[in-house]
Amino acid sequence: MKSARVLIADDQADVVEALRLLLKGEGFEIETAHSPAGILAALESHDFDVVLMDLNYTRDTTSGQEGLDLLARIQALEATVPVVVMTAWGSVELAVEAMRRGARDFVQKPWDNARLTATVRTQSELSRALKRSQRLEAENRLLRSGDRPALIAEAPAMQPVLQLIARVGPSDANVLITGEPGTGKEVVARSLYAVSGRASRPMVTVNAGGLAEGIFESELFGHVKGAFTDAKMDRVGRFELADGGTLFLDEIANVPLNLQAKLLRVLETGEMERVGSSKTKRVDARVISATNANLAEEVANGRFRQDLLFRLNTIEIHLPPLRERREDIPLLAAHFLRAHAQRYRKHLEGFDPSAMQALLDNPWQGNVRELNHVVERAILMASEALIRLADLALRPIAAGTGRLEDMSLEEVEAFLIKKALARYNGNVSHAAAALGLSRSALYRRLERFGL
Numbered sequence: 217m218k219s220a221r222v223l224i225a226d227d228q229a230d231v232v233e234a235l236r237l238l239l240k241g242e243g244f245e246i247e248t249a250h251s252p253a254g255i256l257a258a259l260e261s262h263d264f265d266v267v268l269m270d271l272n273y274t275r276d277t278t279s280g281q282e283g284l285d286l287l288a289r290i291q292a293l294e295a296t297v298p299v300v301v302m303t304a305w306g307s308v309e310l311a312v313e314a315m316r317r318g319a320r321d322f323v324q325k326p327w328d329n330a331r332l333t334a335t336v337r338t339q340s341e342l343s344r345a346l347k348r349s350q351r352l353e354a355e356n357r358l359l360r361s362g363d364r365p366a367l368i369a370e371a372p373a374m375q376p377v378l379q380l381i382a383r384v385g386p387s388d389a390n391v392l393i394t395g396e397p398g399t400g401k402e403v404v405a406r407s408l409y410a411v412s413g414r415a416s417r418p419m420v421t422v423n424a425g426g427l428a429e430g431i432f433e434s435e436l437f438g439h440v441k442g443a444f445t446d447a448k449m450d451r452v453g454r455f456e457l458a459d460g461g462t463l464f465l466d467e468i469a470n471v472p473l474n475l476q477a478k479l480l481r482v483l484e485t486g487e488m489e490r491v492g493s494s495k496t497k498r499v500d501a502r503v504i505s506a507t508n509a510n511l512a513e514e515v516a517n518g519r520f521r522q523d524l525l526f527r528l529n530t531i532e533i534h535l536p537p538l539r540e541r542r543e544d545i546p547l548l549a550a551h552f553l554r555a556h557a558q559r560y561r562k563h564l565e566g567f568d569p570s571a572m573q574a575l576l577d578n579p580w581q582g583n584v585r586e587l588n589h590v591v592e593r594a595i596l597m598a599s600e601a602l603i604r605l606a607d608l609a610l611r612p613i614a615a616g617t618g619r620l621e622d623m624s625l626e627e628v629e630a631f632l633i634k635k636a637l638a639r640y641n642g643n644v645s646h647a648a649a650a651l652g653l654s655r656s657a658l659y660r661r662l663e664r665f666g667l
């Protein structure tokens with residue numbers, strides 16, 4: 217192991233020399249400085265494990281003010297390097313003031329060799345341990361960002377989403393993510409977490425949709441042995457697991473009303489009890505929640521507490537449905553193609569033009585998730601390097617019962633135009649007449665819809 221580096225600073229050359237010999241003999245690597253400017257220059261050019269410095273530099277002052285100012289500048293430059301200050305015998309007040317301003321320890325002159333050496337050694341070991349843990353933390357963060365989910369969002373409709381993630385991700389603010397099923401709410405939750413200051417702590421997920429009402433409370437808050445028949449031993453709840461980290465409450469609209477009150481309490485006060493216990497515990501969790509329900513409507517219908525909604529939606533991120541960000545379809549499709557082709561070990565290069573056109577035109581009621589599934593299925597079906605329209609096995613846009621209600625106005629228009637063209641064998645004049653449009657108006661729409 218490399219020996220620890222110590223910077224020794226004093227304006228008296230004989231003091232510096234004596235300390236240098238002492239600490240060098242103890243195995244430290246030494247550098248010296250004789251003025252405040254010299255100390256700052258040394259810190260700028262090298263990393264040190266410890267700085268051992270005198271507080272007085274101008275011979276005629278003994279106030280130590282110069283040294284105290286210097287301490288502040290060192291910390292601005294190198295916040296983590298431990299500083300041990302030297303003060304004249306009897307000036308304990310000055311030493312205390314220096315400690316208050318961030319010095320880690322002090323020695324009084326004339327010093328005791330053994331004690332000074334022990335002090336420097338302790339500080340250098342602490343400093344190395346700190347550096348090691350900071351490096352590990354940074355490495356972990358990097359490793360984790362490796363499994364950070366890809367968030368494809370180049371369409372204009374997604375720009376507000378990206379901006380919000382960048383702005384509120386690093387804060388501790390509670391965020392509510394809304395959007396239709398399959399729009400990527402979980403991906404956004406993971407992205408928020410990945411850019412947060414809590415990324416080195418776990419993100420604990422609770423899916424309120426998948427839990428039976430009876431076990432929900434103990435899942436969230438834990439329980440103690442004997443709290444109910446099946447409670448054979450103590451159990452830590454998700455809130456406690458997320459202490460210091462992030463809690464992702466998915467499908468929040470499904471939390472039963474009686475538990476909403478308990479949820480509100482822990483969000484307001486940070487206090488909770490395990491089921492069956494009266495011992496109050498404090499937890500500090502950043503809460504990200506998601507729902508595809510309209511919570512304002514749920515509040516109006518008495519199914520969701522308004523005060524809880526206000527706690528959860530400090531910031532709300534709404535994900536637009538895929539049909540409002542069709543620009544992203546080619547990118548998403550290519551992303552899923554790459555991912556699944558690798559998984560199924562098939563060589564596929566892309567989509568032929570008619571297949572891509574169909575992907576662009578599809579209504580995508582199931583949003584990004586449906587696109588993902590369609591691409592996965594097509595990969596299994598494909599027999600050539602390009603995926604063809606037939607491989608996609610998309611349901612034709614048919615006027616099945618009630619389907620029109622689910623379409624946007626544009627989709628309905630495109631659907632009716634396609635039908636009219638099919639009925640008149642592609643004759644634009646006849647189709648236009650049947651639709652009550654002029655020929656040029658129909659051509660404009662054909663262009664717009666890419667038909």
Ligand SMILES: Nc1ncnc2c1ncn2[C@@H]1O[C@H](COP(=O)(O)OP(=O)(O)OP(=O)(O)O)[C@@H](O)[C@H]1O
Binds near residue numbers: 399400508
């Ligand atoms: N913008 C995106 N970029 C890349 N992949 C995405 C994106 N949005 C969604 N996905 C993928 O689509 C699928 C569905 O996304 P996700 O599970 O986040 O949706 P959701 O909104 O939570 O859906 P639900 O409401 O059904 O829970 C996942 O496989 C996810 O990785």
Ligand SMILES: [Mg+2]
Binds near residue numbers: 401506
């Ligand atoms: Mg989800």
